[in-house]
Amino acid sequence: MDQSGQKATNNSRIDSKFKYVISNIHGGEKLLNCFQCGTCTSDCPIARFSDTYRPRQIIRMAQIGLRNRVLSLDALWLCASCFTCTDHCPQDVEVANVIRVLRNLAAQEGYIPNVFKELGSSILETGYAYRIPELRIKRREALGLPPLPRGNPENLGRILQNVHFKKLIEKRGQQ
Amino acid sequence: MMTEHHRYLIFLGCAIPYRVSSYEISARKVLQALNVELVEMPEFNCCGLPMDPVDHKMMLVMAARNLAQGEEQNLSILTLCPGCSGTLRKVSKTLKEDKALREEVNSCLKDSGLEFNGKIEVKHLIQALVEDLGLEKIKSAVIRPLTTLKVAEHNGCHVLRPREFSGFDDPEDPKLLKNLVEALGAECLDYMDEAECCGAPSIGVNDKICLQLARDKLNHVSAVHAQALITVCPFCHMMYDTNQMRIEKTFDEKYGIPVLHYPQLLGLAMGLPPADLALNELRVNCSKVLNNILNEDCLNG
Structure with missing residues (x-):
């Protein structure tokens, strides 16, 4: 629709410095190299089956400065991190890493899909990304496997005390 | 040739003990038969990969903690999971090249008495089989x-x-x-x-x-x-x-x-x-x- 085209160029919605924020973060450095050839989208296995995930478009939104629109996109979380786009980019843009930078910024604004909250809280509680049932850990002996090395979540929690995600989870817990 | 002995620190990751023990069981059996010794990690946490999308720094610290644990054992890390080996290799290379980032990550690790020094190599199973044991050794074991x-x-x-x-x-x-x-x-x-x-x-x-x-x-x-x-x-x-x-x-x-x-x-x-x-x-x-x-x-x- 025309309306959405207008929205895209509405100055009040544009953060003209956003591209510099991204290119100052590790992995986002080459954002400005992108000349929109579309290799990333055409080689993306997810884009083949998704109606909404288009890496080229995401990169363009980031370049223009459509900060809020790009950070609130559900499709941002569809990337499977297969790195095909990164390997194929003729301009050396680390496309998958730019998307990771955008996801990290989105997470700081509170956009985090549940699956990542679950993985993260399991890591903080057990050290492992999944809550491995006690029965499975015990079954290792019967299967002839050595004991599972411990996850030491207490120590992990201490060294992660200053990372953003931990604070975010704690804030949520207090509410 | 069959007497050549290899030792690795095995890094299991989370997915294998959680859902895919058949991979671990079979890998341990064949490596033992190929005279490869696997030393267990004293402890480990998730490699960090699943958290990269939401918090890159959390991933770096988690990977670095594993690498630092490994360094204390003075052995190369072997993983069965490409996600783990990919992440640990990537973080190892990045931290070796970026001094400021290394110091930032190491200041987080301090609390656990660990330090990343970039002295450890990480290999996925197939890389170790081809590079360290060699195809000839595999062929001769058939x-x-x-x-x-x-x-x-x-x-x-x-x-x-x-x-x-x-x-x-x-x-x-x-x-x-x-x-x-x-x-x-x-x-x-x-x-x-x-x-x-x-x-x-x-x-x-x-x-x-x-x-x-x-x-x-x-x-x-x-x-x-x-x-x-x-x-x-x-x-x-x-x-x-x-x-x-x-x-x-x-x-x-x-x-x-x-x-x-x-x-x-x-x-x-x-x-x-x-x-x-x-x-x-x-x-x-x-x-x-x-x-x-x-x-x-x-x-x-």
């Missing part, structure tokens, strides 16, 4: 050549990409796993989109799309009439084996393609008893493949 078997291989993204960090195989036309399969006497078939993603990392965000990716792979693999698909990643294995019936149901397809971990295939070729290789833990029945391999033995027996 006592039951799989000459009647035609299979397809699937590497898993993080074995191959990004090129900058994997660097031991060609991501466009990968050869390592193919060579490892053919060293066993089996034929490794070419098929469409061999190096394409299984979809697993986006499970939980949009399952339908992920299953479509996996379905595509199974279509391509069955188009060349592969008798089995060979994987070296717990996540890819879950997509193709654990989820195969779900894919069949969702898209009204019928595949019945057995999905074996490479160490299971290797073990069979080495003459290890099938019962040692956790083949019964596979979701898709592999008795046809097994009969094909064991047929000659049975006739002789």
